[in-house]
Amino acid sequence: MGREISQVMGHLGAEWLERDTRVQEERTDLLMDFLLGLDATVVADIGVGTGYFALPWARRLSRGRVLGVDIQPEMLAILTERAAEEGLENVEPIQGAIDDPKLPVAAVDVVLIVDAYHEFSHPREMMEGIVRGLRPGGRLVLVEYRSEDPFVFIKDLHKMTEAQAILEVEAAGLDWVSTEDFLPQQHVLVFEKPAT
Numbered sequence: 001m002g003r004e005i006s007q008v009m010g011h012l013g014a015e016w017l018e019r020d021t022r023v024q025e026e027r028t029d030l031l032m033d034f035l036l037g038l039d040a041t042v043v044a045d046i047g048v049g050t051g052y053f054a055l056p057w058a059r060r061l062s063r064g065r066v067l068g069v070d071i072q073p074e075m076l077a078i079l080t081e082r083a084a085e086e087g088l089e090n091v092e093p094i095q096g097a098i099d100d101p102k103l104p105v106a107a108v109d110v111v112l113i114v115d116a117y118h119e120f121s122h123p124r125e126m127m128e129g130i131v132r133g134l135r136p137g138g139r140l141v142l143v144e145y146r147s148e149d150p151f152v153f154i155k156d157l158h159k160m161t162e163a164q165a166i167l168e169v170e171a172a173g174l175d176w177v178s179t180e181d182f183l184p185q186q187h188v189l190v191f192e193k194p195a196t
């Protein structure tokens with residue numbers, strides 16, 4: 001759809017995802033507040049990495065569960081180990097495929113994708129799987145670095161414009177709801193699965 005796909009960030013980048021400065025650079029605390037404000041019991045973090053968002057989400061969703069999907073077993077091993085260390089029993093690691101997030105059908109209230117969509121080698125198939133996994137009325141929260149902003153100093157392939165993200169996600173059958181620009185460097189795009 002007119003976009004060049006980036007390479008996957010290898011598991012050796014795990015420490016970078018957990019860097020101390022991330023909260024200030026990306027205001028991940030604001031994103032977490034936003035996620036906690038959504039009405040959700042079953043959530044899925046696709047491209048979960050080390051669980052930077054999945055673990056705090058699981059801590060707060062005491063009666064819900066977090067499905068953490070990744071294609072790299074090494075990332076899932078880190079997620080599993082960290083969840084066990086904290087005694088979190090509501091984190092479910094899922095070994096995804098490059099073209100299938102392997103979500104349960106029509107079971108997920110909110111899907112989160114942070115800095116991962118631009119890496120999906122099969123974005124259309126991944127989105128088909130995400131749409132299948134969302135319950136009717138369920139939401140996708142897509143977070144990507146803003147390509148329109150020259151002051152976001154990230155490689156071009158690791159950024160997306162709002163227009164491109166909407167084009168690709170709507171083509172998969174979700175409705176765009178809003179773009180929340182409360183983060184310093186990233187778009188937060190919210191989409192919904194039609195109720196019928």
Ligand SMILES: C[S@@+](CC[C@H](N)C(=O)[O-])C[C@H]1O[C@@H](n2cnc3c(N)ncnc32)[C@H](O)[C@@H]1O
Binds near residue numbers: 009096099
């Ligand atoms: C840059 S990391 C971001 C990790 C996490 N979302 C965060 O913000 O800390 C991108 C992750 O997406 C994963 N990924 C790439 N393609 C994927 C796919 N098709 N399905 C699931 N995960 C994928 C990579 O393995 C990597 O762990």
